[in-house]
Amino acid sequence: MRLLTRLALLSTMLLPLPALAQESSLTVGVLDTAKVPSVMARAVDDFIRPGYRRFEEEADTMEESMVELCGSPSSESLMNAQSTFGDVVEAWSRIEIVRVGPVLEGNRFERILFFPDRKGTGLKQVQAALAKPDPSVTSVDTLKEKSVAMQGLGALEFVLFGTGSESLQSAEGAYRCQYGTAIAANLKRLGSELTEAWDAPDGVAAAWKTPGPDNPIFRDEAEAAKELLGVLVHAAETIRDQRIEQFYKGDAKKALPRQAIYWRSGNTFRSITANIEGLRDLLATSGMVELLAEDNRSVVSSTDFVARSLSRVSGDIKPDVAAVVEDPAQIAKLDFLLLNSRDLTLRLNNDLGGGIGLAAGFSFSDGD
Structure with a gap:
């Protein structure tokens, strides 16, 4: 009965996200290098x-x-x-x-x-x-x-x-x-x-804003764009791997609530939600959408839709992690985070990465 309850609740939460499992129809793009400096500047200043x-x-x-x-x-x-x-x-x-x-x-x-x-x-x-x-x-x-x-x-x-x-x-x-x-x-x-x-x-901010052959950090615009996108990809990976899977990997019986970040203070999900909101904010304020061709720009809105859904669910989970892993309704929300945090990583790494001129499947986590 507990399992059926969890599945029903998870299915309900998944209803607003019918497109998440669909394969991408993205066309691999070519980086518009002229727009990279302004994107990097906004990432820094905003x-x-x-x-x-x-x-x-x-x-x-x-x-x-x-x-x-x-x-x-x-x-x-x-x-x-x-x-x-x-x-x-x-x-x-x-x-x-x-x-x-x-x-x-x-x-x-x-x-x-x-x-x-x-x-x-x-x-x-x-x-x-x-x-x-x-x-x-x-x-x-x-x-x-x-x-x-x-x-x-x-x-x-x-x-x-x-x-x-x-x-x-x-x-x-x-x-x-x-x-x-x-x-x-x-x-x-x-x-x-x-x-x-x-x-x-004349420090790191200037280096981020002016990629070029004399730049000590970014020799060209492609390196700069890769760094910024890598920040987003690594953020999504960390949310799943070091924040959620640190204490819950899909089996409530094997959950380790005391391994969760900030479990003593009840700030676990407040922190995870802030991680997600930080990712959304960086993606939006930097204007990375400008690096995509017009017919690829929906990638950003669909990615933000996934992130916003993750934030909504994370923000609705109770503070007490030990109590969460005993509650089928709360466990369903954890399952939702696990499933869709992976989707968020793939959208950033493959769709957004491919759209700005990096081949789909490019792995930032491997440092390629």
């Missing part, structure tokens, strides 16, 4: 730079919330800090799809988000730091030199939501709170570095 600025701003608010919590510990100030954490997660999740450029330098990405932690190494380091007071984790100047797993969102989530977090409501949690404040300050520091890197007039 998505990447604002995205990092928003993350920096939310991290700044997070630090303020932690300072308030430490100064006036109470259930109310703890709830405020926990709520602010969700805002930081959402801001990061929208821009984390850009896994290229300055965020990869100095392990910035892992310092902000160390995930997945397959062996639980990071968790053990955070728990050890909380078990025995260590002044070096209460200052951003010394915390930033420690393991990447101890200084980012995962560590802050455990501070605010993990075992013993109730101590933050009183003076008993002073040390724990100071550690959390240092993490928030470190996130703000990293956000500031990323903002500065992308705002520098």
